[in-house]
Amino acid sequence: MSAVQLAASSSQQTPHRRRSARPLVCLLVYAILLLGLAVTLVPFIWILLTSLKPASEIVRIPPTFFPERWTLDSYRTIFTDPKVPLARFYFNSAFVAISRVLITLFTSSLAGYIFAKYTFRGKNLLFGFILVQLMIPFQVVMIPAYLILVQLRLIDTLWGLIIPSMVDAFGIFLMRQFISTFPNDLLDAARIDGAGEFTLYRRVVMPNLGAPLATLGIFTFMATWNDYLWPLIVITTHERRTLPLLLTWYTSQHGQRYDLTMAASILVLLPILVVYIFFQRWIVRGVALTGMK
Amino acid sequence: MTQAVMARHAGEPRKERSGLRPGQRVFVWGSLIPIFLYLGVFALFPMVWVVVLSFFNYSPVRVGDGPLGLGGRNPFIGLDNFAAMFADTRAGQIFRISVKNTLIFAFLVLVVNLAITLPLAVLVESVHNRVKGLFRAIYFLPTVSSAVAVAIMWGYVYHPQQGLLNNFIKLIGLTPPKAWLTDPSAFVFGVPLAMIAVIIAYVWMDFGYNLVIFIAALQGIPHELRDAAHIDGATGWSEFFHITIPLLRPTLLLVCTLTMISSFQVFVIFQVMTGGGPQNQTRSLTMEIYENAFRYQAMGWAASMSLVLFAMVLIVTLVQFRILRTDWEY
Numbered sequence: 001m002s003a004v005q006l007a008a009s010s011s012q013q014t015p016h017r018r019r020s021a022r023p024l025v026c027l028l029v030y031a032i033l034l035l036g037l038a039v040t041l042v043p044f045i046w047i048l049l050t051s052l053k054p055a056s057e058i059v060r061i062p063p064t065f066f067p068e069r070w071t072l073d074s075y076r077t078i079f080t081d082p083k084v085p086l087a088r089f090y091f092n093s094a095f096v097a098i099s100r101v102l103i104t105l106f107t108s109s110l111a112g113y114i115f116a117k118y119t120f121r122g123k124n125l126l127f128g129f130i131l132v133q134l135m136i137p138f139q140v141v142m143i144p145a146y147l148i149l150v151q152l153r154l155i156d157t158l159w160g161l162i163i164p165s166m167v168d169a170f171g172i173f174l175m176r177q178f179i180s181t182f183p184n185d186l187l188d189a190a191r192i193d194g195a196g197e198f199t200l201y202r203r204v205v206m207p208n209l210g211a212p213l214a215t216l217g218i219f220t221f222m223a224t225w226n227d228y229l230w231p232l233i234v235i236t237t238h239e240r241r242t243l244p245l246l247l248t249w250y251t252s253q254h255g256q257r258y259d260l261t262m263a264a265s266i267l268v269l270l271p272i273l274v275v276y277i278f279f280q281r282w283i284v285r286g287v288a289l290t291g292m293k
Numbered sequence: 294m295t296q297a298v299m300a301r302h303a304g305e306p307r308k309e310r311s312g313l314r315p316g317q318r319v320f321v322w323g324s325l326i327p328i329f330l331y332l333g334v335f336a337l338f339p340m341v342w343v344v345v346l347s348f349f350n351y352s353p354v355r356v357g358d359g360p361l362g363l364g365g366r367n368p369f370i371g372l373d374n375f376a377a378m379f380a381d382t383r384a385g386q387i388f389r390i391s392v393k394n395t396l397i398f399a400f401l402v403l404v405v406n407l408a409i410t411l412p413l414a415v416l417v418e419s420v421h422n423r424v425k426g427l428f429r430a431i432y433f434l435p436t437v438s439s440a441v442a443v444a445i446m447w448g449y450v451y452h453p454q455q456g457l458l459n460n461f462i463k464l465i466g467l468t469p470p471k472a473w474l475t476d477p478s479a480f481v482f483g484v485p486l487a488m489i490a491v492i493i494a495y496v497w498m499d500f501g502y503n504l505v506i507f508i509a510a511l512q513g514i515p516h517e518l519r520d521a522a523h524i525d526g527a528t529g530w531s532e533f534f535h536i537t538i539p540l541l542r543p544t545l546l547l548v549c550t551l552t553m554i555s556s557f558q559v560f561v562i563f564q565v566m567t568g569g570g571p572q573n574q575t576r577s578l579t580m581e582i583y584e585n586a587f588r589y590q591a592m593g594w595a596a597s598m599s600l601v602l603f604a605m606v607l608i609v610t611l612v613q614f615r616i617l618r619t620d621w622e623y
Contacts (some may be wrong), residue, residue, distance in 0.1 A: 043446055043497075139558055141339035142599075144342035282432050
């Protein structure tokens, strides 16, 4: 207690010395941060190393951390398994994710622009409906959503994963917030130049939406890529599975073969990690900005 | 076109109030009508329909004779589904267990999450800018990872013999539990061990969100305030409790609400790691809804349970609004 007070009183006189005067505190801070880093990374590293071990080494007790013999056997087994046409599953996941991103970006920016820049009767009511939508968890409406898909004959199709989520309330909300700050003069200038309203949206508004479109696009992509519950309900045919579904199916087939299941996990994690490495700044900033979850 | 522009300029003050010119009308309603027709089918209808279903003993395998398969062999049963939640039947018991589990999970996740993210955010914020970004990026990594892969990974980490965790515990000379995920008789402070294990895995996966939000909020605190506190003799601890925490109150409230609401909805990690076991100790409400609706096809019963989930989310949201309204700090 008194030591802390002493440190404080010394920093009071010379604020510059504060950091250098407490090397121990600084060291402790870094020690804790590095410990956190280890806890975050070690599970990933461990499954990566597990996937590089031969099958005989997996069952050893106690297990080895680093492989005694490095091998790509597990990956080779997965790639050559006729029951696992990997390209097919990557295509399924990518097709659904990219379609949803493109459609969501279009509908969100269009509706967000209209709610931000036009005045019309019923606007508050309609936007209120969007806000209410934000509060409804997917699990609450998934049963009726399923029954609608049955009526539309979209069960067990990839379109069944895309069509129910073409309009995103959060996306509309985010875009409206951003476009509200957009100067009206620019829009009016384009109008005087004879631009129609849709041209205005396409040529003036859209090119200025880079940052929010990127943020919304990346989040939609990751959410779709990692989605599990809805595909689990909709998809039944093996060839139409998305990657997370493939992963649980594969794990159920090869329960104790941890070299294989961990290699499969790595294969599912890899694309999203690549996306993350490239767009890390946008993603982290997006969360900080929107409190997205 | 120019005429329209001229007309708009002539009627400038009127435009703000009375809405749209003909060209704009086509654009606005031409865009909004399809969007809201779509939302009517895929958003409004499901909200209404889930309420309707909760009053029926509905199963899609039976054909009813009314509209949308209701009536006849899918009879209207009034509030019976809700009464069944309190009844002393197997289904009622499991439902109540799942609600209890979900509440325990959400509460403990919130406590553990805040206990980690808030101090960690302060530490990350205090280090040099160049490494700050790196720490933040890596801490955020688990949140972008596929939940299924993370759940499978943690299932292996918890493996009794081969798992990383038990071998680490042995390495530092302690006795590990004999099974993390499958032993129904293991409890820690009255909470099932399997539940603790799921909570740890979930917090590991999810803490990056709150961390990033807290770091952003800390960066928003004006330096003058901290400097003033230092001049008044505030130490690290008292600065944290008397300056940082009060100024973070709105953020803290937002984070608590979001964390609670998203914890209510967790499905994947329970389903993949424990499947609700052992002895329903980790059965969550969303799992219960999913299994009844899509495995047992008891969709009326499941619909009434999903309304309970909605009520839980609504209560947390309303409490948040209430606190926000009555409690403006600055």
